[in-house]
Amino acid sequence: MIKEVTITGGTHGNELIGIYLVKSWLKEPKAIQRSNFKTSCYLLNKKAIKECRRYIDRDLNRCFNTKILSSQSELYEENLAKEIDELLGKKGSDNPKSDFIVDLHTTTANMGLSIVVSNENQLTWEVISYIKDKVPELNVYMWRGDEEDSFVDSIAPNGFAIEVGAIPQGVLRSDLYQKTEQIVYHLLDFIEIYNSDKSYSLRDVEYFEHVMLVNYPKDKDGDIEAMVHEDRQDRDFELISTGEPLFRRFDGEIISYEGEDLYTLFINEAAYYEKGFAMTLARKKIKKI
Amino acid sequence: MIKEVTITGGTHGNELIGIYLVKSWLKEPKAIQRSNFKTSCYLLNKKAIKECRRYIDRDLNRCFNTKILSSQSELYEENLAKEIDELLGKKGSDNPKSDFIVDLHTTTANMGLSIVVSNENQLTWEVISYIKDKVPELNVYMWRGDEEDSFVDSIAPNGFAIEVGAIPQGVLRSDLYQKTEQIVYHLLDFIEIYNSDKSYSLRDVEYFEHVMLVNYPKDKDGDIEAMVHEDRQDRDFELISTGEPLFRRFDGEIISYEGEDLYTLFINEAAYYEKGFAMTLARKKIKKI
Secondary structure (H helix, E strand, O other): OEEEEEEEEEOOOOOOHHHHHHHHEEEEEHHEEEEEEEEEEEOOOHHHHHHHOOOOOOHHHHOOOOHHHHHOOOOOOHHHHHHHHHHHOOHHHHHOOOOOOEEEEEOOOOOOEEEOOOOOHHHHHHHHHHHHHHHHEEEEOOOOOOOOOHHHHHOOOOOOOOEEOOOOOOOOOOOHHHHHHHHHHHHHHHHHHOOOOOOOOOEEEEEEEEEEEOOOOEEOOOOOEEEEEEOOOOOOEHHHHOOEEEEEEEOOEEEEEEOOOOOOEOOOOOOEEEEEEEEEEEEEEOOOO | OEEEEEEEEEEOOOOOHHHHHHHHHHHHHHHHOOOOOEEEEOOHHHHHHHHHOOOOOOOOOOOOOHHHHOOOOHHHHHHHHHHHHHHHHHHHHHHHOOOOEEEEEEEEOOOOEEEEEEEOOHHHHHHHHHHHOOOOEEEEEEEOOOOOOOHHHHHHHHHEEEEOOOOOOOOHHHHHHHHHHHHHHHHHHHHHHHHOOOOOOOOEEEEEEEEEEEOOEEEEEEEEEEEEEEOOOOOOOOEEEOEEEEEEEEOOOEEEEEOOOEEEEEEEOOHHOOOOEEEEEEEEEEEEE
C-alpha cells in the first residue's frame, strides 16, 4: 500500500518545466489528487530557481548519498539535501515519509520523453511498465548517475526522474510541458490501481542499461578541444559503431568512435560540460515484470 | 578604406560558439587574416565565460550607450564596457580603433543563421548583401535592441551581431559552429574586395524591421502565467495573423494574437524571460543597396 507519492520540481533551478508544473499543482492540486493515497509536491532548490541556475554551490541531484547526508557541510545544497531527506525520507528508513518520489527534469539532449531510474524495486518497474504502455515513445534509462546513489529519488523506497528534451535551460516548451504532465498523471493513475483491489497485467520493459561515460578530449589547460560531431548530435537512443564520427576538433579534424556497438544517450547536455563528459553509452535490455 | 575588423565572442558568457571560434582564431589566426586590413579578435566578458553565465551584474550587450559609457558605476559590465570602448572605440569617434565589429552570438530561438543589425551605414549593408548572396538562408533583422543603441557593435562605425540558433545556452553545436565560421570568412572576403580596386555588384537586401516586443502575461507577483503556444514555437521569421494561438496558460487556456499581420522573431529566447518578453514582431522590407 502506497500512502504518499511526492512530485518534486526545481531540483535544478534552470529546468523550468518541472518548476512550472509544480507551481501549477500547488495552486490547483485537484489534478494530482487520487482516491486512495496522498500526493504532495515541492519546489526543491528555491534559491537556484530564483537565480535560474542549476545550483548555487553544488549539484543538488548529486547530494543524496549517505556520506553527504551524514556529514557537516558549509555548501548550500548539501545542507538542503539534509532538509529534504528529513522532509521526504529518511533515506533507507523502514517508515519513510514518502513512498514514491518522481523528480521532474529537462535536458538539452534530444532525449525525448525519458525515465532515468536507479531503483530496482518491483513497484517502481511496474509503474514504468504501465506508463510505457500508455506512452510508447517513452525511453527508460537505468543509470545510477555519474556519482552513484545520489539522486533525490533515492531517499524514498521507490521512484525515478522524468527527463524530457531537447530543451534549453531556462526555457519552457508547451509541447514537452504537456507531455510531462501526462506522464505524471499516468503514474498517479497506476498507483491508484495498485492500491485498489483491481487486478492488472503488465508487460516486460525494454530499457537502456548504463555502460559508461564518454569524456570530451581536453587540452593541457583542461579546456575542451572538440565538440560532438554534427552526425552524432541529436541521435540519443541510437546505436554507434566503431569508425563512426564522435567528435569534431575545433581545427576540423574528426575523432571516430572505437568500441563495441552501444547506444548514445544524453548527447551534448549543457550541464555535463563542467563534469567533462559529452554523452553516455548504454546497452539495450529487457526487464521482466 | 577599412584598416581593422574586429571579431568579438563571449559578450554573453554562456554562448559558446562565438567563444570557441575566437579561442580557435587566437591560437591559429591565419584563417582570419586578409591581405589589405588587420583582423583582431577578443573574448569580451571573461568573468562570465568562466562561470558560463550570460553576465555577472548586467547584460554587457546593453551597456554601450553613451549614458553608461560616460557615467561612474560599480557594476562589473558597465566598467567592462568602458574598457572595451577604449580598446575598440571610442564610440562616435572620427578616428576609431576598429572600423567594423562583428559580435558572435547564439540564441535558444529557432533563428537559423541571422544578422541583427542596428547600423544604417552603407558599408555595413554592403557586407550584409554580399554574405546573403553567399548564404541565401541568412535572415537579417534590423533591431536597435530592447534598450536602444547599446550593443557592442555600436562603438564602431560599422558592424552587426551574428545570431545563430536554436541552440541551448552553454552548448556547442558543430553544424552551427561551422556555419558561423563561414559567415565570418565571407565578411572578411568582402572587406578585402572593398579595400581593393576590384569592382563588385550587390543586390538589394530583404530584411525584417523591428516593430515591437511581445510581453509574457504575468500574475500579480510578476511571475509568468503562460508559455509560448506549441503551434508558435520554432516559427521564427514566419507570419502571425489575428486569431492564431500565441500563448498557452498553465491552466491550459489559449491566448490568441490580435493585431496586424507581422513576423515573429526571437521566439522563446531564454535570456528574454527576465526582460519579460516572449518574442519580437517585425515587418518585411527591402533595403536598396
